[in-house]
Amino acid sequence: xxxxxxxxxxxxxxxLVVFSTWTSAYGSIEExxxxxxxxxxxGSAVTLLGNNSYFGESEALFGTNTDDWSEAVLELGILGFKxxxxxxxxxxxxxxxxxxxxxxxxxxxxxxxxxxxxxxEQAHIGWxxxxxxxxxxxxxxxxxxxxxxxxxxxxxxxxxxxADGGGRGGWYLSGRTAxxxxxxxxLKSGPWKIDGFYLQGEGRGSDLRVYGYGGDFxxxxxxxxxATGLLYLKVPNQVVDEDIFWQRYxxxxxxxxxxxxxxxxxKGEYIYQTRPGAxxxxxxxxxxxxxxxxRWSPRVSYRYAxxxxxxxxxxxxxxxxxxxxxxxxxxxxxxxxxxxxxxxxNSNLKSHMLRLKLSPYxxxxxxxxxxxxxxxxxxxxxxxxxxxxxxxxxxLTADFTLNDNWMLSGVFGWLVPGQAAKNWTGGDNTWxxxxxxxSFSI
Numbered sequence: 466x467x468x469x470x471x472x473x474x475x476x477x478x479x480x481l482v483v484f485s486t487w488t489s490a491y492g493s494i495e496e497x498x499x500x501x502x503x504x505x506x507x508g509s510a511v512t513l514l515g516n517n518s519y520f521g522e523s524e525a526l527f528g529t530n531t532d533d534w535s536e537a538v539l540e541l542g543i544l545g546f547k548x549x550x551x552x553x554x555x556x557x558x559x560x561x562x563x564x565x566x567x568x569x570x571x572x573x574x575x576x577x578x579x580x581x582x583x584x585x586e587q588a589h590i591g592w593x594x595x596x597x598x599x600x601x602x603x604x605x606x607x608x609x610x611x612x613x614x615x616x617x618x619x620x621x622x623x624x625x626x627x628a629d630g631g632g633r634g635g636w637y638l639s640g641r642t643a644x645x646x647x648x649x650x651x652l653k654s655g656p657w658k659i660d661g662f663y664l665q666g667e668g669r670g671s672d673l674r675v676y677g678y679g680g681d682f683x684x685x686x687x688x689x690x691x692a693t694g695l696l697y698l699k700v701p702n703q704v705v706d707e708d709i710f711w712q713r714y715x716x717x718x719x720x721x722x723x724x725x726x727x728x729x730x731x732k733g734e735y736i737y738q739t740r741p742g743a744x745x746x747x748x749x750x751x752x753x754x755x756x757x758x759x760r761w762s763p764r765v766s767y768r769y770a771x772x773x774x775x776x777x778x779x780x781x782x783x784x785x786x787x788x789x790x791x792x793x794x795x796x797x798x799x800x801x802x803x804x805x806x807x808x809x810x811n812s813n814l815k816s817h818m819l820r821l822k823l824s825p826y827x828x829x830x831x832x833x834x835x836x837x838x839x840x841x842x843x844x845x846x847x848x849x850x851x852x853x854x855x856x857x858x859x860x861l862t863a864d865f866t867l868n869d870n871w872m873l874s875g876v877f878g879w880l881v882p883g884q885a886a887k888n889w890t891g892g893d894n895t896w897x898x899x900x901x902x903x904s905f906s907i
Contacts, residue, residue: 500545500546500547500548501545501546502543502544502545502546503543503544503545504541504542504543505540505541505542505543505544505559505906505907506539506540506541506542506905506906506907507538507539507540507542507904507905507906507907508537508538508539508540508904508905508906509537509538509638509640509902509903509904509905510535510536510537510538510902510903510904511535511536511537511637511638511900511901511902511903512535512900512901513533513534513535513536513569513570513637513898513899513900514532514533514898514899514900515531515532515533515570515896515897515898515899516532516896516897517532517892517894517895517896517897518530518531518532518570518807518896518898519531519570519808519890519892519896520882520886520887520890520892520893520894520895520896521892521893521894522890522891522892523570523572525890525891526572526890527568527572527575528575529568529575530568531568531569531570531572532570533567534565534566534567534568534569534570534574535565535566535567536563536564536565536566536569536634536635536636536637536638537563537564537635537638538561538562538563538564538635538638538640539561539562539563540559540560540561540562540586540640541559541560542557542558542559542560542586542587543557543558543559544556544557544558544587545557548595549592550595550597551594551595551596551597552592552593552594552595552596552597552604552606553592553593553595553604554590554591554592555590555591555592555593555609556589556590556591557587557588557589557613558585558587558588559585559586559587559588560583560584560585560586561583561584561585561586561640561641562581562582562583562584563581563582563629563633563634563635563638563640563641564580564581564634564635565580565581565630565634565635565636566580569630569636569637570803570806570807571630571636571807573630573631573636573669574630574631574632574634574636577631577632579632580631580632580633580634581633581634582632582633582634584633584641584671585612586612586627586640586641586642586643587611587612587613587614587643588611588612588643589609589610589611589612589613590609590610590611591607591608591609591610592607592608592609593606593607594606594607601654602653602654602655604653605652605653605654606650606651606652607649607650607651607653608648608649608650608651609648609649610647610648610649611646611647612643612644612645612646612647613643613644613647613649614626614642614643614644615644615647615649615662615664616791616793617660617681617694617696618694618696618718618720618734619720619732619734619793619794619797619798620790620791620792620793620797620798621718621720621734621736621747621749621790621797621798621811622696622698622716622718622736622787622788622789622790623664623696623698623788623789623790624642624789624790624791624792624793624798625639625642625789625790625791625792626641626642626643626644626645626647626664626665626666626667626789627641627642627643627644627645627666627667628641628666628667628668628669629641629669630669631669632669633669637806637900639791639792641667642791644664644665644666644667644789645665645666645667645671645674646665646674647662647663647664647665648662648663649661649662649664650662656684656685656686656687657682657683657684657685658681658682658683658684659680659681659682659683660680660681660682661679661680662678662679662680662681663676663677663678664676664677664678664789666788666789668705672706673705673706673709674705675700675703675705675711676700676701676703677698677699677700677701677788678698678699679696679697679698679699680696680697681694681695681696681697682694682695682696689723690723690724690725691721691722691723691724692721692722692723693719693720693721693722694718694719694720694721695717695718695719695720696716696717696718696720697715697716697717697718698715698716698718698788699713699715699716700713700714700715700786700788701713712740712741712782713740713741714738714739714740714786715738715739715740716736716737716738716786716788717736717737717738718734718735718736718737719734719735719736720732720733720734720735721733721734727757728754728755728756728757729752729753729754729755730752730753730755731750731751731752731753732750732751733748733749733750733751734748734749735747735748736748736785738785738786740781740782740786741781742780742781742782743781743782743783744783745772745773745783745784745785745786746771746772746773746785747770747771747772747773747785747811747812748770748771749768749769749770749771750768750769751766751767751768751769751818752766752767752768753765753766753767754766760825761823761824761825762823762824763821763822763823764820764821764822764823765819765820765821765822766818766819766820766822767817767818767819767820768796768816768817768818768820769815769816769817769818770800770811770814770815770816770818771814771815771816771841772785772787772811772812772813772814772815772841773785773812773813773841774812774813774814774840774841774842774844775813775842775844775847776842777842777844777847777849784812784813785811785812785813786812787810787811787812790811795820795832795834795860795862796818796820796834798811800814800816800818800836800838801816801834801836801838801858801860801878801880802858802860802862802876802878802898802900803858803860803878803879803880803896803898804836804838804855804856804858804880808845808886809838809855813840813841813842813844813845814838814839814840814841814855815838815839815840815841816836816837816838816839817836817837818834818835818836819834819835820832820833820834820835821833821834828865828866828867829863829864829865829866830863830864831861831862831863831864832860832861832862832863833859833860833861834859834860834861834862835857835858835859836857836858836859836860837857838855838856838857838858838883839853839854839855839883839885840852840853840854840855840885841853843885845885845889848889850884850885850888850889851884851885851888852883852884852885852888853885854883854884854885854886855882855883855885855886856880856881856882856883856885856886857880857881857883858878858879858880858881859878859879860876860877860878861876861877861878862874862875862876863875863876870905870906870907871903871904871905872903872904872905873901873902873903874900874901874902874903874904875899875900875901875902876898876899876900876902877898877899877900878897878898878899879895879896879897879898880895880896880898881895882894882895882896
């Protein structure tokens with residue numbers, strides 16, 4: 466981490482220590498309170514058991530078997546607020562520890578003796594405007610700086626600001642999500658919202674930062690059930706470290722979510738990117754029908770997504786830049802618990818997704834998801850594979866809310882390789898995958 470980054474974290478830490486002392490006489494945050502603070506503790510653990518990872522060729526690819534492993538994440542934090550002018554000053558600080566036992570299917574833990582690390586996660590301060598602007602809604606303006614979470618839409622471009630895995634551990638749980646040393650200004654009133662941001666994404670080393678800036682505009686047509694958004698993201702040329710140069714690119718993304726009727730909805734996003742010599746594109750379109758009145762409340766949806774890949778016969782790189790995409794729901798944007806979690810990203814990819822979601826009880830949600838994957842270009846990580854047929858994947862999930870604090874989930878999936886996957890790995894076995902996950906929040 467750079468000296469300025471450490472200085473900012475120290476200043477934030479001491480500010481919040483003073484802040485928590487300042488507000489301690491007022492107790493924990495309560496609804497309607499003018500000031501207060503509270504501590505939060507979040508934890509999760511997962512055990513993953515598989516068979517034939519990388520279609521039976523994980524040892525040939527990584528030098529070790531990546532079928533089975535376990536992970537845990539624990540995050541302790543403090544947040545609080547106090548009146549400042551007609552608005553409210555707020556801040557948050559949290560520390561996160563993640564650990565992996567065994568070698569996960571990303572292959573990134575291979576070669577590390579220690580696969581666990583502690584980091585500062587949330588570390589931000591900010592101000593909400595309250596009643597400062599009489600002509601706008603309450604808290605119309607929010608300013609924040611530091612380490613904070615930021616998600617746009619379904620998380621297709623901006624959702625996860627920090628990389629996990631490798632020596633840090635926690636690849637699957639992906640507990641680190643905050644953008645680092647960043648700034649966000651939000652102006653919101655009535656049906657519209659405008660964001661302006663400077664964001665730094667962090668790699669698996671705290672000194673590996675890639676920054677970008679831009680803005681997002683949202684407008685909701687409440688009477689017609691239509692919500693729209695327009696995102697602009699610019700990432701300039703930059704030297705990440707002595708071995709890594711990040712080439713500039715720009716992204717312009719238009720998204721929409723339309724609740725056409727009580728039961729039927731449509732949403733999608735189209736992204737146009739520019740980089741030297743190329744104009745990659747990515748988009749998705751999804752339709753869903755929800756039988757809300759039925760006991761199990763079934764919801765059926767179909768989505769098609771396409772992201773350009775690099776044509777190896779040309780000098781330019783035409784591949785879609787994934788930016789800082791992240792998980793916001795099953796399939797968004799980890800496409801397939803196996804394919805999207807490990808060998809593939811949202812680039813050089815076409816996918817059909819058919820999903821059935823059921824809620825037989827208030828605290829139980831079930832999903833059955835089918836994917837058909839093909840590559841846009843017949844290569845994987847720059848290696849020609851002679852085919853675009855990646856394979857077919859099925860995921861079965863169950864999420865059970867035990868109480869207000871505890872949640873239990875299970876996933877079972879299998880991935881049948883297509884010719885591209887067989888040519889890439891040399892294996893032809895079905896990749897089978899099971900997971901038990903537990904989380905708590907206090």
